[in-house]
Amino acid sequence: MSRDSEGPQPLPDHVRPYLRELVARTRRICGAELVSVLAVGSLALRDYRPGRSDVDVTVVVEPSVPGAVLRELAEALAHPRLPCPAAGLELVVYDRDFAGRASGRAGYLLDLNTGPLLPGRASFDPACSPAFWYVIDRSVAHQAGLALFGRPAREVIAPPTAADLLAAVQASVREHSEGEGHLADNRVLNGCRSVLFCRTGRWTAKRAAGRAICAAEPGFRPVVEAALAGFERSRAGATGLPATEVRSFLAWVRERVDEAAGAVGS
Structure with missing residues (x-):
């Protein structure tokens, strides 16, 4: 620049x-x-x-x-x-x-x-x-x-401590689980990125995180693939995702993030 x-x-x-x-x-x-x-x-x-x-x-x-x-x-x-x-x-x-x-x-x-x-x-x-x-x-x-x-x-820019960072990820997942003001595809892909961070300790682009969760968690592949397809559209052209599937996936995400936070705090 x-x-x-x-x-x-x-x-x-x-x-x-x-x-x-x-x-x-x-x-x-x-x-x-x-x-x-x-x-x-x-x-x-x-x-x-x-x-x-x-x-x-x-x-x-x-x-x-x-x-x-x-x-x-x-x-x-x-x-x-x-x-x-x-x-x-x-x-x-x-x-x-x-x-x-x-x-x-x-x-x-x-x-x-x-x-x-x-x-x-x-x-x-x-x-x-x-x-x-x-x-x-x-x-x-x-x-x-x-x-x-x-x-x-x-x-x-100093990195946050592991405890502070995982507490922040927990709060982010709670925010996206509630869904207010967030597109469904972004909520799902944010969940993918949060889980992948807990597993690897590094931040990954949302689409790459979505592809990784598709490969690792076949049970959630349909909703994550739908989120990946939706993410290719503009905000104005975004479409909804099945609400039950999104809630189920984000509940699973919260469990994984809570487990990671608990392991750091123990």
Whole structure:
């Protein structure tokens, strides 16, 4: 993305100009307070789907960054002031001290959601948000984050402890089991990824996780294959899945994740 990037960036062509401009605006606004801009989420895991995926970005700044700078950044990056070519932008800003230590808290300075298919939100208070989203995102960032500017992900994002991370995975599975606000195919594939993480200790792209669970758990193959097929469609074109099969699968996922969390806690 820039002379400050680390190595080649395997990013989709249609999001490259957007990310280039996002980095430029972030550098201009944060100045010397900026430490890193990282592509995370589906971009980092090489599973970005046009019309389906969000652009996920983590920004790390010096602890001294003023609140006024964060508000200016949120305004400058908000869609349509900066038109987002994806379903949405999910951008989280952390200070360097917090990001560099293991934590089970949300801990952000700014959580910005914006885009054509994403309800707009700019939060400056981490107490307003469930922590599990951010704990998992930091784990993915530490494992696979791509530096668009500044220091590499592993130098600035500390991985959560195993106990904190598995507690976050449990919370994520509970959230997706309830289904409110989540597409059925995404709920199933998130479950696949959660189980695979518990088995391997590494984060895998949702589609790869779905294929792995299909191979390992033939009893759930029909619902997972249906989720994989649905995930190929845009959000607007998503179709439902059999509710009973989804509930049965997610109940099984919860049991597997609870077992893994219990083994760490014992």
